[in-house]
Amino acid sequence: MAAPGFERVPISEQAPEVRAKNFEEVCLGYTEEEAVVEAARCLNCKNPRCVSGCPVNINIPGFITALKDKDFKRSYEILTESSSLPAVCGRVCPQETQCEAQCIRGIKGDAVSIGKLERYVADRAREEGTKMKVECAPNGHKVAVIGSGPAGLTCAGDLAKLGYEVTIFEALHEAGGVLTYGIPEFRLPKEKVVAPEVENVKSLGVKIETNVVIGKSVTIDELMENEGFEAVFIGSGAGLPMFMKIPGENAKGVFSANEYLTRNNLMKAFRENSDTPIFKGAKVAVVGGGNVAMDAARTALRLGADTTIVYRRSAAELPARAEEVEHAKEEGIKFELLTNPVEILTDDQNNVTGMKCVRMELGEPDASGRRRPVVIEGSEFELETNAVIMALGTSPNPLIASTTKGLETNKWKCIVADEKFGKTSKEGVFAGGDAVTGAATVILAMGAGKAAAKGIDEYIRNK
Amino acid sequence: MPFKQEVPSVMYLIKKKKVLCPSIFLMEVEAPRVAQYCEPGQFLIVRIDENGERIPLTICDYDREAGTITIVVQTIGASTKRMMDLEEGQGFHDVVGPLGQPSELVTDDIEEVKNKKILFVAGGLGTAPVYPQVKWLHEHGIDADVIVGAKTKDLVILEEEMGKVAGNLYITTDDGSYGRSGMVTKVIEDLVENEGKKYDLCVAIGPMIMMKFCVLTTKKYDIPTIVSMNPIMVDGTGMCGACRLTVGDEIKFACIDGPEFDGYKVNFDEAMGRMRLYQTQEGEALLALQEGKTHHGGCGNCGGDK
Numbered sequence A: 001m002a003a004p005g006f007e008r009v010p011i012s013e014q015a016p017e018v019r020a021k022n023f024e025e026v027c028l029g030y031t032e033e034e035a036v037v038e039a040a041r042c043l044n045c046k047n048p049r050c051v052s053g054c055p056v057n058i059n060i061p062g063f064i065t066a067l068k069d070k071d072f073k074r075s076y077e078i079l080t081e082s083s084s085l086p087a088v089c090g091r092v093c094p095q096e097t098q099c100e101a102q103c104i105r106g107i108k109g110d111a112v113s114i115g116k117l118e119r120y121v122a123d124r125a126r127e128e129g130t131k132m133k134v135e136c137a138p139n140g141h142k143v144a145v146i147g148s149g150p151a152g153l154t155c156a157g158d159l160a161k162l163g164y165e166v167t168i169f170e171a172l173h174e175a176g177g178v179l180t181y182g183i184p185e186f187r188l189p190k191e192k193v194v195a196p197e198v199e200n201v202k203s204l205g206v207k208i209e210t211n212v213v214i215g216k217s218v219t220i221d222e223l224m225e226n227e228g229f230e231a232v233f234i235g236s237g238a239g240l241p242m243f244m245k246i247p248g249e250n251a252k253g254v255f256s257a258n259e260y261l262t263r264n265n266l267m268k269a270f271r272e273n274s275d276t277p278i279f280k281g282a283k284v285a286v287v288g289g290g291n292v293a294m295d296a297a298r299t300a301l302r303l304g305a306d307t308t309i310v311y312r313r314s315a316a317e318l319p320a321r322a323e324e325v326e327h328a329k330e331e332g333i334k335f336e337l338l339t340n341p342v343e344i345l346t347d348d349q350n351n352v353t354g355m356k357c358v359r360m361e362l363g364e365p366d367a368s369g370r371r372r373p374v375v376i377e378g379s380e381f382e383l384e385t386n387a388v389i390m391a392l393g394t395s396p397n398p399l400i401a402s403t404t405k406g407l408e409t410n411k412w413k414c415i416v417a418d419e420k421f422g423k424t425s426k427e428g429v430f431a432g433g434d435a436v437t438g439a440a441t442v443i444l445a446m447g448a449g450k451a452a453a454k455g456i457d458e459y460i461r462n463k
Numbered sequence B: 001m002p003f004k005q006e007v008p009s010v011m012y013l014i015k016k017k018k019v020l021c022p023s024i025f026l027m028e029v030e031a032p033r034v035a036q037y038c039e040p041g042q043f044l045i046v047r048i049d050e051n052g053e054r055i056p057l058t059i060c061d062y063d064r065e066a067g068t069i070t071i072v073v074q075t076i077g078a079s080t081k082r083m084m085d086l087e088e089g090q091g092f093h094d095v096v097g098p099l100g101q102p103s104e105l106v107t108d109d110i111e112e113v114k115n116k117k118i119l120f121v122a123g124g125l126g127t128a129p130v131y132p133q134v135k136w137l138h139e140h141g142i143d144a145d146v147i148v149g150a151k152t153k154d155l156v157i158l159e160e161e162m163g164k165v166a167g168n169l170y171i172t173t174d175d176g177s178y179g180r181s182g183m184v185t186k187v188i189e190d191l192v193e194n195e196g197k198k199y200d201l202c203v204a205i206g207p208m209i210m211m212k213f214c215v216l217t218t219k220k221y222d223i224p225t226i227v228s229m230n231p232i233m234v235d236g237t238g239m240c241g242a243c244r245l246t247v248g249d250e251i252k253f254a255c256i257d258g259p260e261f262d263g264y265k266v267n268f269d270e271a272m273g274r275m276r277l278y279q280t281q282e283g284e285a286l287l288a289l290q291e292g293k294t295h296h297g298g299c300g301n302c303g304g305d306k
C-alpha cells in the first residue's frame, strides 16, 4: 500500500446498487492493514487541534498512535477513558464538522479518518471480547436514570463505575433510544453494534427496566420517595414529532419520520417474521433535510420506493452529515431542493396522491444564521407521490416535566439544566442530552451524560 | 441472538384466561407497575413475543394488591388471534402502561359528578372498557345507566359483572336474539323519547362507526358525549403521531391527549379511514397465520417464503 500521504486510505462500502436493496451496513470498515496505514498519517501533534473539535475531548493522537503500534487493547483503553460508545460515535458522529474539521492534515489534503479509526478499534475490541476497565466497589447509593439513549447509557455506565447502584427506566421494550428506534440498521447495526454497547453498560452492574414510562407508570417523585433513589438523571431525549400543519396532513399515507423509522428499526417491519406492518408506496416523498430525512428516505428506497427528498433550502444548507447525503445520492434518491410543500393532495378515499409544492429562493439570513427561504410567486407545482414522510424535527416530550413538581422547562419544552453538571431546578434531579438541548447529536448527549454523572456523584457525596 | 438469553421467556405472566364468547377472551396478567397507578379510561400496550407488534388494549380491571390487570380482547387479525392461543402460565413478552389519560369522570370533582345523570353506551367489545368506569362510579356511590349492545346473544359479554355495578342495565341485540332489539342508538332514542329518561352526560365506547352514530343521536337531545378513540398506535407515548386525530380544529394524539375525547368534535370519517391503512397487509398476515406452516415451507415453488 502507498506510503502515508495527503489522501486518506479509502474505505470499502457496499456498492450503491447492491445496498439500495438490503438493510446491511453500507460501510464495511477498514482492515487491520488499512487502519494501521491510515493511523500512520496522524502527525501525533503536540497541540492536537482535533481534540478540541471533539465534544468529549477524546485523546485522539493517543488512541491513533497505539493503533499504529498495533497495541489495540491500549488504543481501546484510551478511547474508553472519554467515550463509552466508541463503536457508535465512530459511525454516526458528524466528524467532518467536529474532530476531523480541526485536524491539521486537513489543511493540505484529507483530514485523518478519525471516526473510521475509532470504529475500527471499537469493533476489534468487541470481536476480541475486550471489556471496558472497571473498578467498582459498590457504595450502596441508588440512582435512577430515565431513558436508555446515549445520554442515559453513558450516565449510568459512569455512575456504575463509581460504585453506584443504577437502574435505567426505558419506556420502549428495547434499550438504546434513537440508536435503536431511529438510526437505521444500514448505518448502525443493532445486533452487532448497539446491543453489545448496551450489554457493556449492563456488565458494569446497571439494571435496565424496560416498559416503564416515567410520568405514567411511576413519577420521579415516587421513585425518590418510595423506591429509595437518591438522585435521578433525565435522559429522555426529544421524541415528539412535528408536523407542518398544512391541509391534507392527516391523509392516509402521511407519516412522521419517527413512526416510519420506528416501524422499521424497533419493530423490524422490513423482516418477513415481524408482525408490524409498514406502508410501502411506489413513490415516497420525504420532507426535510437532516439526518432523519436521509434515514427515512434511504429506508423507503430499500423498501422498494422511488424516493424524493423535498427540502426548502439549498444543498449547502442540508443539515445532514455530508457522508449521508452522498450515500443517499449514490443510491438513487432524488432531491427537490428549494422546494416546500403547501398541501397534501388526496383521492376520494383520502389516500395521498401528491403534494402541492412551491419553489423557494434564499433571502436574508434568519436567526439561525442561515439564509431564509422565501416563496417564489406563481411557482406552484404538483409532485406525484403515494406517501409523505415528515422529517421536520422533534421536540422533548412534555410528559416528564408535566408530572414532576418543580422541574423547570423553557419555551421549547426543553428541561433547564446547567451545562457543567446537568443540574436542574429540582434537588437531586439532573438532566442532559436531547431532553435539554433539543434534537442534537449522539456525542453531545453522551457528553452530557458524563457531566451529569460527575454532578450526581458530587451531589450524593456532599449530601 | 446472544443478547436476549438472560431475559426470562415469561415476563408478564397470564394468571387467568376466560373465553367470554368464541371471539372474545379475558385475561388477568401480572404487571405490577401498571396495576399500581392505573385508573379507569387508561390503556396499556402488550407484545406477545420478540416479533410481536405493539397492541394497545384498554385496562378493564386492576388489582393493586395482587399486581394484576385485566384485559378483554376481541380477535380481529393475526396478532389478536395469536394472543388467544396463549394459555394460563404462559406470558407476554412486554406489557407497558398505564398509558393515556384517566377518564374525566375519575379526575373531575366527585360532587359535581354525583349531580349528573350519566348514561353509558357500550357497543360489543366496548362493554369491557365501560365496565371499570361504571364500577368506579358505583364504588363512589354513583349509579349510572348502561346500554350494552351486541350483534347477537352470544356476543353479549360481562352481563353479570355489569349488572352488579350499573343503575339500570339495558341489553340490546341487533338481531333481537336477546334483550331489546335493534342498535344502541335506538335504545337511546327510546329511553329519552318514550321512557322519560333525562341524561346530563353520555359516555359511548365501541367500534368507531357505533360511536359516530351515538354522537349523532345524543346531539339531537343535547347530551354532551364522551367517546374513547382507538386509532392505530405504535409507541403509545406521543413519539410517532400514528394515532393523530382531528378534534375540533386541532390535531390530537389519542395516546397522550386521549383516548377519551368530546364526541361532538371528533372527525370520525377521517379516523375510520386511517384505520384501514394497513388492511391489505394485515389481511395477508392473517392468511399466513391461518394457512400456517404450509405456506412457510420455502419449497420455492409458490414464492410464499419470499
Ligand SMILES: Cc1cc2nc3c(=O)[nH]c(=O)nc-3n(C[C@H](O)[C@H](O)[C@H](O)COP(=O)(O)OP(=O)(O)OC[C@H]3O[C@@H](n4cnc5c(N)ncnc54)[C@H](O)[C@@H]3O)c2cc1C
Binding pocket: A092, A093, A094, A146, A147, A148, A149, A150, A151, A152, A169, A170, A171, A172, A175, A176, A177, A178, A179, A182, A183, A184, A212, A213, A214, A215, A235, A236, A237, A238, A239, A261, A291, A292, A295, A321, A397, A399, A400, A432, A433, A434, A435, A439, A440, A441, A442, A443, A445
Ligand atoms: C433518525 C435519526 C438519525 C440521527 N442521526 C444522527 C447521526 O448520524 N449522528 C448523530 O450524532 N446524531 C444523530 N441523531 C441524533 C441523536 O440520535 C440524538 O441526538 C441522541 O440519540 C440523543 O440522545 P439522548 O440520550 O438524549 O436521547 P434518545 O436517544 O432520544 O433516548 C431517549 C430515551 O428515553 C426514552 N424515554 C423518553 N421518555 C421517557 C419516559 N417518560 N420514561 C422512560 N423512558 C423515556 C426514550 O424511549 C428513548 O429510548 C439522529 C437522530 C434521529 C432521530
Ligand SMILES: Cc1cc2nc3c(=O)[nH]c(=O)nc-3n(C[C@H](O)[C@H](O)[C@H](O)COP(=O)(O)OP(=O)(O)OC[C@H]3O[C@@H](n4cnc5c(N)ncnc54)[C@H](O)[C@@H]3O)c2cc1C
Binding pocket: B043, B055, B056, B057, B058, B059, B072, B073, B074, B075, B076, B077, B078, B079, B080, B081, B125, B128, B129, B229, B230, B231, B232, B233, B259, B275, B276, B278, B279, B280, B282, B283, B286
Ligand atoms: C387505546 C386503544 C384501546 C384498545 N382497547 C382494546 C381492547 O380493550 N380490546 C380489544 O380487543 N381491542 C382493543 N383495541 C384495539 C386493538 O388494539 C386492535 O384490535 C388490535 O391492535 C388489532 O390487532 P390484530 O393484529 O389482531 O389485527 P390487525 O390485523 O392489525 O387488524 C385487522 C383490522 O382491524 C382494524 N384495526 C387495526 N387496528 C385497529 C385498532 N387499533 N382498533 C380496531 N381495529 C383496528 C383494521 O381495519 C385492520 O385491517 C384498542 C385500541 C386502542 C388504540
Ligand code: SF4
Binding pocket: A053, A054, A055, A056, A057, A058, A060, A083, A089, A090, A093, A094, A095, A098, A099, A100, A114, A115, A118, A443
Ligand atoms: S467521538 Fe466523534 S467527535 Fe470525538 S473523536 Fe470520535 S468521531 Fe470525533
Ligand code: SF4
Binding pocket: A041, A042, A043, A044, A045, A048, A049, A050, A051, A060, A061, A102, A103, A104, A105, A112, A114
Ligand atoms: S490534528 Fe490530525 S494529525 Fe494532529 S493529532 Fe489530531 S488527528 Fe493527528
Ligand code: FES
Binding pocket: B232, B233, B234, B235, B236, B237, B238, B239, B240, B241, B242, B243, B244, B253, B254, B255, B256
Ligand atoms: S401512538 Fe405514537 S404518538 Fe400516539
